Amino acid sequence: MDSHDRLLAAFLAGDLDPAEARRCDEHLLECEPCWRAVREDRAGRQAAQVLRQPAPPGLADRVAFAVEVAATARTAAQRQPCPPARSRWRGRPGRRLHRRLAGAGMLAVGVAVTLTMTLLLGGHQTGSVPAAVAAVARYAQAIPPPGRDQQSYPAGRGAPVEVGRPVTVTAGGQPIVLRTWRLGRTEAVVAVSDHPFPMPADAQGVPGRGMAWTAQVGTLALYCVNGSTSELVAAPVPAAELAALAARLPLA
Amino acid sequence: MGADHRAFLDATIPYLDVVWQVARQAAGEGQDPEDLVQETYLRAYAGFGSYRGGNPRAWLAAICLNVARSQARRRRRRPWEVPSPALPDVLPWSRADGGQGTADVADVVIAGLAAEEVARCLALLPEPQRECIMLVDVAGYTAREAAEALGCPRGTVLARVHRGRRRLAQLLAEAGVSHGQP
Numbered sequence: 001m002d003s004h005d006r007l008l009a010a011f012l013a014g015d016l017d018p019a020e021a022r023r024c025d026e027h028l029l030e031c032e033p034c035w036r037a038v039r040e041d042r043a044g045r046q047a048a049q050v051l052r053q054p055a056p057p058g059l060a061d062r063v064a065f066a067v068e069v070a071a072t073a074r075t076a077a078q079r080q081p082c083p084p085a086r087s088r089w090r091g092r093p094g095r096r097l098h099r100r101l102a103g104a105g106m107l108a109v110g111v112a113v114t115l116t117m118t119l120l121l122g123g124h125q126t127g128s129v130p131a132a133v134a135a136v137a138r139y140a141q142a143i144p145p146p147g148r149d150q151q152s153y154p155a156g157r158g159a160p161v162e163v164g165r166p167v168t169v170t171a172g173g174q175p176i177v178l179r180t181w182r183l184g185r186t187e188a189v190v191a192v193s194d195h196p197f198p199m200p201a202d203a204q205g206v207p208g209r210g211m212a213w214t215a216q217v218g219t220l221a222l223y224c225v226n227g228s229t230s231e232l233v234a235a236p237v238p239a240a241e242l243a244a245l246a247a248r249l250p251l252a
Numbered sequence: 253m254g255a256d257h258r259a260f261l262d263a264t265i266p267y268l269d270v271v272w273q274v275a276r277q278a279a280g281e282g283q284d285p286e287d288l289v290q291e292t293y294l295r296a297y298a299g300f301g302s303y304r305g306g307n308p309r310a311w312l313a314a315i316c317l318n319v320a321r322s323q324a325r326r327r328r329r330r331p332w333e334v335p336s337p338a339l340p341d342v343l344p345w346s347r348a349d350g351g352q353g354t355a356d357v358a359d360v361v362i363a364g365l366a367a368e369e370v371a372r373c374l375a376l377l378p379e380p381q382r383e384c385i386m387l388v389d390v391a392g393y394t395a396r397e398a399a400e401a402l403g404c405p406r407g408t409v410l411a412r413v414h415r416g417r418r419r420l421a422q423l424l425a426e427a428g429v430s431h432g433q434p
Binding site for chain 1: 257260261273277286290293294366370374386389390391395414416420422425
């Protein structure tokens with residue numbers, strides 16, 4: 001880029017003082033190549049602006065949820081005593097995690113949430129609840145309860161209504177798609193994954209349902225059916241009612 | 253968990269839209285821009301403790317570009333392949349009220365074709381020019397913010413933007429697509 005072009009670029013950026021800008025204006029009236037350069041600059045700018053798009057709805061929720069899961073995992077990793085095999089990480093896990101990642105060159109290849117979660121957790125467990133299950137439970141807990149004036153769907157015959165948009169996260173190395181459904185005044189989260197959801201320590205197997213299990217996490221009841229596609233339902237209802245609720249949701 | 257991640261989100265979520273613009277253009281072939289945005293925020297969150305202020309838009313853009321480049325290196329693919337957007341993705345900007353607008357079908361189709369052609373021509377520019385145009389013209393960064401994100405002088409950004417715009421306009425003219433000709 002020669003000095004002429006630099007002057008034009010400065011002119012177009014509004015960097016010139018008034019006297020210089022006036023001289024440039026006068027020059028443009030007489031110089032066809034410079035005037036063409038200005039027209040091309042404007043046309044190129046307008047063309048590039050065609051590529052602008054608003055962020056997809058739900059992306060902010062997805063990002064916030066991923067950060068929240070990472071924060072939960074970080075806190076869990078800081079609170080949990082390090083197992084003997086990882087004793088070299090004791091003390092300052094965050095810094096050493098980072099050092100290890102950098103040393104391995106893995107952070108530089110765009111660590112997926114999967115890897116982030118796995119390393120931050122130092123395994124796949126958050127207390128007695130596996131990371132993937134904990135992520136679903138956390139998401140379900142974050143859903144605000146329906147307001148009093150919110151429309152109620154008759155519990156007996158109403159069809160489930162999807163609330164919001166699906167959110168995709170990865171936790172414990174497991175990609176999960178989360179959908180929220182409203183049935184009557186109750187909202188339930190249905191998590192779908194190609195990998196089975198591990199059973200929490202205090203989960204109960206469901207007789208006759210193969211790999212199905214139920215569990216309670218805080219105020220949430222969980223109901224999981226593992227298979228080629230695994231589904232985990234989480235809702236703030238008594239555990240005994242969840243299977244009936246799940247039967248009315250659009251599960252596979 | 254607690255205040256730190258909420259403070260991080262409060263400080264960075266307002267810039268999600270510009271990070272999205274950067275991610276869409278920076279995402280390599282086969283790379284989901286939404287995944288890139290999420291990875292950018294997770295990487296930023298991991299480094300938030302050592303973040304010393306400054307311009308968060310530029311900070312997030314720099315992280316997003318680094319993630320895109322790293323993943324492109326890993327895949328051994330060109331990092332700045334601009335994906336051809338599907339037609340629904342190139343509809344005119346949605347209105348602030350979330351309405352769908354009443355765009356004429358022909359206008360929508362033309363806008364879609366034009367955006368596809370612009371993306372194709374933009375992908376032909378040298379990487380430094382593409383980066384600067386993507387940041388300044390597509391994502392709406394100031395030249396100073398783009399310079400901070402790219403780690404180069406502001407004048408360099410202005411020069412690259414100018415050259416890139418001219419080349420883009422020439423390529424589009426050769427392809428028979430007109431944009432804002434006075």
